[in-house]
Each structure stands twice: as C-alpha cells, then as structure tokens.
Amino acid sequence: MLYYLFNYLKSLNFSGSGMFQFITFRVTMALLLSLAISLLLGKRIVKYLQRKQIGETIRDLGLAGENSKKGTPTMGGLIILSSILIPTLLFAQIKTVYIWLMLLCTVWLGLIGFLDDYIKVFKKIKKDLLVSLKCSDR
C-alpha cells in the first residue's frame, strides 16, 4: 500500500519517493521488514504460545532427544504468516493478479493448517484434562 502512497507523493515532487518505483528497493525493504517482524514479534508469539501450553504432541518413535521436545509450543507458523503478509501488503502493488493470488494462497493454507493444529491441541488439552480428573477422583 505504501507503493500507492509514495506514487502520490512523487506526483507532488516529494524527494526520495521515487525509490519506490524500483523493484530492487522494494524487495530489500520487504526482506528487512519481514526479518524485523519475525524477530521482534516472534519472541512475543513464542512466549504467548508457551503460556497457553500449545505444545506439539510428540509421536513416540524411540529416537534420541525426543523427550526434550515435549512442551515446545507449536503453531509457530503464525510468525511466518504474519511476517509474509504485512511486508507484502505494504510494499507490493496489490492490484497485480499474482500478488493477490499469493496472498490468498498464504491465508487459505495458513487457515487450514491453523484449524488442523487447533483441533490437535484442543483434543490433547481435553485428554489431559480427563486424565487429571480421573486421577483426582482416586
């Protein structure tokens, strides 16, 4: 969206706004912004997920170091999704068919995966709850 803003500013001869015409400039900015978002926002999301105890269920495969993975939160894909969507919306020309197609693809598959994860986590929490209830009955 910034593309359109700076295009407008350019028509007013605002200095420096012509940079947004160059794809290489916008590519660099998108790369830096997505890195910044994933690093800064990522920390908060990781902490939030840890607090919510959204841990992945680890299949028992008999592999080394498997138990240490218990309790690691899943759904970190949220970090990836947000740091793809925000820079794209800001720096790309959204009217281009390819861009909105890819945005749709990201949101669509992200949503499906999120529901998948959510159902898994929810089932696990429910199961844990039942187990703890049974234990307390005794």
Place this chain on the structure above:
Amino acid sequence: MLGQIGLGIIIGSTLYFNDNVVISREIIGGKKLAPYERTVNHQERVTKDGHRFADVKTPITTIPFVKNHEFNYAKLISWMGPGAEKYTFILYILIVIVIITAVSNGANLTDGLDGLATGVSAVIGVCLGIFAYVSGNIQFAEYLNIMYIPNLGELSIFIAAFVGACVGFLWYNAYPAQVFMGDTGSLALGGIIASIAIIVRKELLIPIFCGVFLIENLSVVLQVSYFKYTKKKYGEGRRIFKMSPLHHHYQKLGYHESKIAVRFWIVTIICAAVSIATLKMR
C-alpha cells in the same frame, strides 16, 4: 487435503482465465495463434534488432535443459480430436492441484526436525526469487532468452518477504527449537512454493529444486507400499528404511538431528544452484 484441492482449483482457473496472466512471445511473420491462444492487448513490443513481441495468453511452461522449447499443455490433450484443445483448462487445473498437494504434503513431511523445513524453504525461496526477478525483468529475460512474463517483478517482493519470514523463523526454530511451525506453517510454505513455481512457469523444475521434499515424499510412499507388498507376499512386513520420512532414518542411524538438518540444507542449495543454472545452461 480438501483445502488444497480448493486452492488448486482457484489458482489453476485464475491462471488459465485471468486476462492479466500473460507471457510475452515473439511473433514471427504472420504466424497465427492456435485456437486456444489469444493476444490480450494488441500492442506489439519491438526490440532493437527487430523482433516483434506480443502478450499472449497460453498455457505453456518452460522445459529445462532445452533451448527455445516450451511445453504447451494443450499438446497433452490434442490427440483426442480437433476440438479437444478447448478443454485444456481441465487438464491444467488438475495438474495444478496435483502439484500443490504434492509439494505442501512434502513440506509437511519434511517438517520433522528442528530447522529442517524452514531452512530448506528459505533456500528454495531464494531460488524462486531469482526466477521471478529475471522472468519479470525485460532485459534479463531477453539476455537469458527465457520467457518474459509482464508484471512478475512484483512477485519477487512477495518472495523476499517469504525468505525473510523463513530466516526469521529459523532464529527461533533452530536446534534446540523454542517453537515448532506446526501445520500452520508447513502447509503454507509448501503451498506457496508450489504456487510460485507454477506462476513463474518453472513447474517442471520442481523435482530438482524441491528435491528434499520429493525424496521425503518418496521415502514415505516407498516404505508404506513396500511394507504392504511384503506383508501380502511373505506374511510379515519388511522395511526399506529404518523409519520414514527419510530424516528419521538417518536419526536411527545415529546422526545428530542438527547435523541432518544442515546437510539437507546443503543438498537443497546444490539442487537450487542446478536449477538456477538451467536458465543459462541449455
């Protein structure tokens, strides 16, 4: 699964029917277009050495390793009769669905070790970014003699954000992982990679640059089918790998998981370099 099919239908039909999805192709003399192809705007672009180009809507893709040959999906169906080419879109959409499902499934399987799927996707993203940038830039496309696709440069911005997101996520996902991406991330990564490959018309290169996803997918398919086959034949199931997907096989062999992950990245870098080389090497 159903979601991937739905997405495949949307992407396939948009790419096939949308008037903004065009490629620029040279017109030689008064050569006529096939009945299923059409020019979108009638402006012609003339290069310095007198070649004429026009924006054409046509379902073609690049064949790697071959010069000046592009594969037209209509050729797959034209043997069925003279009018059959009109129905190319059905075939095209089916192919798109298969590609998207296969690649996102591969990414989902690959996501089993700390940092494995993230790093592999980042490398593939860089490779796709180069494809998108050179196909969308008229000078590069002319120099490399590849398909020029108007407006594709915008896509490289999306890919840059994608690479940045992968690398940023790797910060937290690297061994020992603080967070897993889950299906939320892996399905999206695979689907994005597949869709971009289709948009830049390099889908025949997917087996090369998505080599890791392919072998992970294949290892599962081989393992399961061999197990079932031997169970039927000998009464007991036998295995090819100690465990599938492939990265668990190496884990069973005693490699440390971060070593496996880094080695898989290196394999992907080699695959990506080979597929970038096909731009010039043909």
